[in-house]
Amino acid sequence: MNRVIPAGVFNGYQKAVRPPEDMELTHVGPGTPCGEYFRRFWVPIVMTREIGDLPLRIRILGEDLVVFRTSDGNYGLLHIHCSHRNASLEFGVVEDCGLRCCYHGWLYGVDGTVIETPGEPAGSTRKDTVKHGAYPVIEYQGLVFAYMGPPDKQPDFPYYDTTRLPDVELVPYCIHYPCNWLQVCENTMDPYHTVFLHARVTDVHFGSTWGTMPEVVFHRRDGKIYATLTYRIDDMIWVRSQETILPSFSQVGAFWEEGKTEKYFVRASITKWTIPLDDTHCMIIAWRSFGPGIDPEGVHGDRTLCGKQSVDFEGQTGVESYEYRQRHPNDYEAQVSQGHINAHAAENLGVTDQGLIYLRRALRKEIRAVQSGGDPCAMLRVDDEWLTHVQDTVLPIPPVPGKEDKVLLKEVTDAVMEAVFAGDHLSGQQRIDRIKNELKKIKHDARFKA
Ligand code: FES
Numbered sequence: 267m268n269r270v271i272p273a274g275v276f277n278g279y280q281k282a283v284r285p286p287e288d289m290e291l292t293h294v295g296p297g298t299p300c301g302e303y304f305r306r307f308w309v310p311i312v313m314t315r316e317i318g319d320l321p322l323r324i325r326i327l328g329e330d331l332v333v334f335r336t337s338d339g340n341y342g343l344l345h346i347h348c349s350h351r352n353a354s355l356e357f358g359v360v361e362d363c364g365l366r367c368c369y370h371g372w373l374y375g376v377d378g379t380v381i382e383t384p385g386e387p388a389g390s391t392r393k394d395t396v397k398h399g400a401y402p403v404i405e406y407q408g409l410v411f412a413y414m415g416p417p418d419k420q421p422d423f424p425y426y427d428t429t430r431l432p433d434v435e436l437v438p439y440c441i442h443y444p445c446n447w448l449q450v451c452e453n454t455m456d457p458y459h460t461v462f463l464h465a466r467v468t469d470v471h472f473g474s475t476w477g478t479m480p481e482v483v484f485h486r487r488d489g490k491i492y493a494t495l496t497y498r499i500d501d502m503i504w505v506r507s508q509e510t511i512l513p514s515f516s517q518v519g520a521f522w523e524e525g526k527t528e529k530y531f532v533r534a535s536i537t538k539w540t541i542p543l544d545d546t547h548c549m550i551i552a553w554r555s556f557g558p559g560i561d562p563e564g565v566h567g568d569r570t571l572c573g574k575q576s577v578d579f580e581g582q583t584g585v586e587s588y589e590y591r592q593r594h595p596n597d598y599e600a601q602v603s604q605g606h607i608n609a610h611a612a613e614n615l616g617v618t619d620q621g622l623i624y625l626r627r628a629l630r631k632e633i634r635a636v637q638s639g640g641d642p643c644a645m646l647r648v649d650d651e652w653l654t655h656v657q658d659t660v661l662p663i664p665p666v667p668g669k670e671d672k673v674l675l676k677e678v679t680d681a682v683m684e685a686v687f688a689g690d691h692l693s694g695q696q697r698i699d700r701i702k703n704e705l706k707k708i709k710h711d712a713r714f715k716a
């Protein structure tokens with residue numbers, strides 16, 4: 267029999283109603299504050315390989331759309347309902363220069379121009395009086411990106427540094443989640459979860475050293491939020507920096523990294539966007555990095571597992587049995603189970619939640635800036651290269667007798683990040699060389715020696 271506990275101790279009744287979600291940060295349809303903010307960026311909408319000879323129905327930011335590739339190689343993204351009588355263009359026919367509606371044959375160009383209205387009498391100008399909803403599209407490295415915002419605000423396409431590395435191959439993948447975008451996006455700014463979810467609570471999912479509590483510092487800089495995670499692994503100090511670039515672009519280092527061997531400025535293993543499909547569905551659409559730049563021995567990961575609803579590390583898709591997922595919970599279970607839209611008002615955040623507090627605060631500030639007629643924060647770029655700072659550096663720096671190791675880790679982290687930012691006026695190989703040179707000086711720095 268249960269121990270008798272006084273009735274007044276229980277408070278389930280008082281908490282039975284879940285508070286509503288934070289609409290300002292989570293709702294993304296046309297005209298919503300967050301939706302309008304998202305519409306100021308180029309966002310990936312689908313993997314190139316998903317587009318075959320048929321039009322593909324998709325949902326992005328609460329809008330139903332159809333994406334297609336014409337036989338002459340152009341990509342189009344149109345509102346799904348035909349401008350004539352609203353039949354869905356997913357049942358249309360892709361032609362050389364556009365998409366033809368199945369119902370009465372209206373033909374649309376990739377820019378929404380009505381090219382033909384074949385049922386109208388000869389000489390009809392009907393087609394000249396209608397323009398169909400369309401968005402500009404760019405295909406890049408196996409992903410199709412769209413700009414869905416006001417035409418006069420269209421930004422340059424972001425060519426991030428990590429997408430142009432000579433010794434890295436980018437392999438696209440895409441995973442859908444039945445929940446709001448923010449709770450999936452926040453995961454990167456919750457670095458402490460790696461210790462518990464991925465190492466201590468049930469299973470060790472990734473590197474064997476991930477159960478070590480890192481020293482974590484969050485930084486804000488140029489529209490980005492960084493976390494540095496620094497680990498003492500025997501006589502090595504491993505400094506990982508990962509970042510979220512607003513609104514939802516993030517990069518993280520190799521998930522197999524254990525911080526045991528010396529290395530400098532090794533870049534992202536995952537370059538990803540969390541894209542809202544609507545308020546209660548989202549996707550991670552991303553590249554996994556392969557090649558000597560990220561994996562010199564060529565022994566980690568499996569590119570054949572990266573694709574639609576699939577990636578080469580476990581726990582991201584929720585496809586296993588319910589019982590298996592209960593016994594071996596992973597990222598998917600932790601994120602999706604927060605609810606269709608997480609209720610922030612029911613959370614009780616602590617000091618380890620600083621990253622997502624920063625993220626929410628920064629998002630709110632940006633959303634409000636756009637809402638009041640401003641522009642999103644400009645990204646750091648040199649020429650046409652957009653600079654990011656995700657990296658792993660592992661330095662042979664043993665503990666210094668008489669010095670608290672926590673203090674040493676903090677000083678080495680600061681030195682590493684100073685070196686990483688020292689390349690901010692450069693691009694390409696010049697920047698990489700400069701940063702690596704600066705990083706290599708750290709292990710000889712007298713401050714970090716016995
Ligand atoms: S509804 Fe599309 S052509 Fe008539």
Ligand SMILES: [Fe+2]
Pocket residue numbers: 453459460463464597
């Ligand atoms: Fe995780």
